[in-house]
Amino acid sequence: MKRALLALTIVATLATPAYAVLPDEIMADPAKEARARDLSRELRCMVCQNQSIDDSEAPLARDLRLLVRERIAAGDTDAQVIDFLVARYGEFVLLKPRLNSHTWLLWFLTPLAFSVGGIALWRQARRRARTSTERDEALSNLTPDEEARINQLIATEPVSEK
Known part of the structure; x- marks a missing residue:
């Protein structure tokens, strides 16, 4: 109680x-x-x-x-x-400052930072996708001898123990 x-x-x-x-x-x-x-x-x-x-x-x-x-x-x-x-x-x-020449940076810095960050993330994603596509294309253009050599290297690679 x-x-x-x-x-x-x-x-x-x-x-x-x-x-x-x-x-x-x-x-x-x-x-x-x-x-x-x-x-x-x-x-x-x-x-x-x-x-x-x-x-x-x-x-x-x-x-x-x-x-x-x-x-x-x-x-x-x-x-x-x-x-x-x-x-x-x-x-x-003022808890909410007025928009004037002295406070424009205060009002617009956050949206500007988010915009720049969003553009940077978008560009990074495009770059990563392009690199992945180029790698896949490079792997698909291998000759049968190159593919056999890669498979042999993968099979004989030592397994690391943690």
């Missing part, structure tokens, strides 16, 4: 999302709070770096969440809030 209760507790803990938003941060207007939460999920914690500020418990993430809520309370649109934070902290604050 204790094991079942422990397992249920672990599953319940893992199944519920962990949000770092504290009760004193939550806005009174549910629509504005929803906007703030959506924006917080798009912004990177500068301390944790692989978490959004919505998930991070770092003090800087809390400051950013409060800043987002201040800007929303002041009447800024989502784009204005994002632009303000990018101007202040740089593109790195």
